[in-house]
Amino acid sequence: MATRAGTRHRFVTAALAAPAALWMLVFLVLPFVAMLVFAFGRRAPEGGYLPGFTFEQFLNLPARAAAFGNTLMLAPAGALLCLLVAYPVAYYLAVKAAPRHRLVLVSLIVVPFWTSLLVRTYAWMYILGSRGLPNLLSTIGLPDLRMLNTPGAVLVGIVYGYLPLMIMPIYVSLEKLDRRLLDASADLGARPVSTFLGITLPLSLPGVMTGVALVTILLLGEYLIPQLLGGGKVFFIGNALVDLFLQSRNWPFGSAIAVTLVLVVVVVLTVAMRIAWRFAGTRRVDLV
Amino acid sequence: MTAAAVNDIEFRSVSKRYGEVLAVSGIDVAVPKGAFVALLGPSGCGKTTCLRMIGGFEQPSEGTVLIDGQPMNGVPPYRRPVNMVFQHYALFPHLDVEANVSYGLRQRRPRIERREVAKRTAQALELVRLGGFAKRRVHEMSGGQQQRVALARAIVNRPAVLLLDEPLAALDRKLRTAMQIELQSLQRELGITFLLVTHDQEEALSMSDYVCVMNAGQIVQMAPPQEVYDRPRTLFVADFVGKTNRLSGTVEAGGTTLRLGDGRALPVVAQTPGAVTAVLRPEAIRLDRGECSERMDALGGTVTHRIFLGNAVEYAVAIDGLGEMLVTADRSAARDPAEPGERVNLSFKPESLLVFPA
Ligand SMILES: Nc1ncnc2c1ncn2[C@@H]1O[C@H](COP(=O)(O)OP(=O)(O)O)[C@@H](O)[C@H]1O
Numbered sequence: 001m002a003t004r005a006g007t008r009h010r011f012v013t014a015a016l017a018a019p020a021a022l023w024m025l026v027f028l029v030l031p032f033v034a035m036l037v038f039a040f041g042r043r044a045p046e047g048g049y050l051p052g053f054t055f056e057q058f059l060n061l062p063a064r065a066a067a068f069g070n071t072l073m074l075a076p077a078g079a080l081l082c083l084l085v086a087y088p089v090a091y092y093l094a095v096k097a098a099p100r101h102r103l104v105l106v107s108l109i110v111v112p113f114w115t116s117l118l119v120r121t122y123a124w125m126y127i128l129g130s131r132g133l134p135n136l137l138s139t140i141g142l143p144d145l146r147m148l149n150t151p152g153a154v155l156v157g158i159v160y161g162y163l164p165l166m167i168m169p170i171y172v173s174l175e176k177l178d179r180r181l182l183d184a185s186a187d188l189g190a191r192p193v194s195t196f197l198g199i200t201l202p203l204s205l206p207g208v209m210t211g212v213a214l215v216t217i218l219l220l221g222e223y224l225i226p227q228l229l230g231g232g233k234v235f236f237i238g239n240a241l242v243d244l245f246l247q248s249r250n251w252p253f254g255s256a257i258a259v260t261l262v263l264v265v266v267v268v269l270t271v272a273m274r275i276a277w278r279f280a281g282t283r284r285v286d287l288v
Numbered sequence: 289m290t291a292a293a294v295n296d297i298e299f300r301s302v303s304k305r306y307g308e309v310l311a312v313s314g315i316d317v318a319v320p321k322g323a324f325v326a327l328l329g330p331s332g333c334g335k336t337t338c339l340r341m342i343g344g345f346e347q348p349s350e351g352t353v354l355i356d357g358q359p360m361n362g363v364p365p366y367r368r369p370v371n372m373v374f375q376h377y378a379l380f381p382h383l384d385v386e387a388n389v390s391y392g393l394r395q396r397r398p399r400i401e402r403r404e405v406a407k408r409t410a411q412a413l414e415l416v417r418l419g420g421f422a423k424r425r426v427h428e429m430s431g432g433q434q435q436r437v438a439l440a441r442a443i444v445n446r447p448a449v450l451l452l453d454e455p456l457a458a459l460d461r462k463l464r465t466a467m468q469i470e471l472q473s474l475q476r477e478l479g480i481t482f483l484l485v486t487h488d489q490e491e492a493l494s495m496s497d498y499v500c501v502m503n504a505g506q507i508v509q510m511a512p513p514q515e516v517y518d519r520p521r522t523l524f525v526a527d528f529v530g531k532t533n534r535l536s537g538t539v540e541a542g543g544t545t546l547r548l549g550d551g552r553a554l555p556v557v558a559q560t561p562g563a564v565t566a567v568l569r570p571e572a573i574r575l576d577r578g579e580c581s582e583r584m585d586a587l588g589g590t591v592t593h594r595i596f597l598g599n600a601v602e603y604a605v606a607i608d609g610l611g612e613m614l615v616t617a618d619r620s621a622a623r624d625p626a627e628p629g630e631r632v633n634l635s636f637k638p639e640s641l642l643v644f645p646a
């Protein structure tokens with residue numbers, strides 16, 4: 001029975017959803033469609049786009065295999081490293097820290113976010129550069145070490161820059177973990193390590209998966225960190241895109257790479273969520 | 289220790305302080321082996337704190353908790369031979385019923401063989417009549433079923449003592465009554481000590497071998513249910529374990545007369561003279577229809593309300609010059625019940641009057 005109230009209710013829902021839908025349409029769907037169209041087109045001689053339908057650009061992808069390789073290796077690796085550092089921090093904040101200290105400690109993690117990542121990553125350039133840590137190490141007699149412009153440097157930058165983004169969702173899921181479950185586990189004879197592995201970890205998996213997915217996705221499009229700390233030697237897809245769109249003005253090829261990147265993200269995300277569901281044992285994975 | 293301890297649990301001058309709050313103050317108590325003990329008291333009196341000190345989740349600020357004769361100071365929860373059914377069950381939401389129940393067995397070192405774990409888990413589920421529910425997720429179970437999962441999860445470990453923190457509080461009345469009977473027969477069957485926390489006096493009286501009444505962090509009385517009800521040690525116990533009518537007055541020299549404020553004299557069983565509060569249970573009063581006699585110990589009054597309780601009838605009677613009293617008459621006695629507005633006469637045996645120094 002389609003009542004008047006029902007109709008009005010649907011109208012209100014539609015009205016509330018409209019701004020978000022419009023936003024998505026203008027800034028997400030339309031650009032993506034444009035990119036798809038470009039990706040199957042040809043490059044104009046002076047740069048830009050000529051209409052057409054060809055798979056030429058996609059067949060060209062192996063030319064940028066290094067960028068794909070770096071991104072697909074270093075983004076998940078960076079996210080996992082981030083996780084290894086973030087989990088103990090989040091655990092300490094949510095479980096061990098006294099509640100009255102929590103707010104202060106959490107803000108200490110968030111505050112660095114208020115300064116530009118550019119500036120903070122620049123600082124790492126000096127720390128890892130030849131006058132930074134390597135210099136310090138050589139004064140205590142260690143062999144000369146190149147740190148900057150290595151995958152390691154990029155990973156350091158990633159962990160540093162994305163840590164808060166990883167800590168927060170894990171912190172939230174640990175924070176709402178029912179402490180009585182930990183008591184119950186201990187009551188049933190579980191040592192602290194077993195309680196952690198059997199209860200705490202699985203119940204915080206939604207937060208872990210959210211953090212890993214969030215950081216991985218952002219890293220797949222990362223540009224700044226490889227630019228500064230990889231110095232043209234370790235570059236990501238993001239760097240390739242900047243190069244293609246702004247320098248060589250090869251829009252169709254850039255679009256093909258971008259479309260492929262989006263597909264990779266979708267696949268990675270779907271697989272990750274499947275795994276998260278399997279582990280967390282619920283049909284619902286909270287995005288924060 | 290050579291001889292086996294007679295008490296499964298013993299508190300020796302145990303106190304627990306949370307900052308300024310004294311949650312438990314100097315408790316001495318012993319729970320005999322194999323008994324069903326109810327820890328009864330109003331909300332906030334320290335019942336949960338006592339259980340948590342036995343479970344090992346809290347350490348006493350002073351004193352010692354002994355389990356099976358062994359002092360438990362500094363022994364972590366996972367090394368204590370007790371299991372707890374938590375107040376809101378605390379079932380593991382990410383595990384199915386079977387995995388919840390087998391959790392304790394799977395923690396044992398040396399490991400218990402898989403088949404054995406499965407067997408004992410199935411037995412425990414059978415015992416709480418959840419045989420077909422092994423693969424269910426806990427949030428797909430009703431409150432009563434979750435309650436039984438929690439029970440199975442604890443008893444599968446065969447603890448020396450089972451601690452139950454208000455296990456039935458969240459269930460509706462009918463289910464609660466059924467579970468009370470089930471818990472009782474389960475305890476008989478297993479022969480392990482049950483220590484059950486509740487704020488429901490009916491539950492405490494009906495299920496347990498001993499009722500341990502707590503108030504404000506202290507144990508006021510520990511005795512069999514009948515005794516707690518019939519011979520409460522304090523006014524608090526009398527009030528808490530049943531309905532009461534209160535009368536203030538003075539026991540006169542000689543100790544056999546209670547003089548009420550309005551000059552009325554009631555006979556009492558020998559008491560120390562002095563100011564007292566006397567308590568009379570509604571069912572200890574006999575109600576006769578008709579005008580009251582002129583005797584000094586008679587309580588004449590007018591029925592103001594009549595409440596039908598199913599198996600009994602409860603009257604509120606305004607006693608001339610004294611105030612309202614509750615009277616419960618069972619139905620056989622009330623085949624021909626008094627009507628509101630009717631004059632009635634109340635009487636009782638002197639030994640039904642419970643007298644406490646004011
Ligand atoms: N962790 C705690 N921190 C501070 N005060 C507490 C804590 N646990 C209990 N209390 C206080 O101790 C008293 C007894 O609590 P509790 O044992 O839970 O009572 P009950 O179970 O009888 O309702 C209450 O006043 C309560 O506020």
Ligand SMILES: [Mg+2]
Binds near residue numbers: 335336
């Ligand atoms: Mg309680």
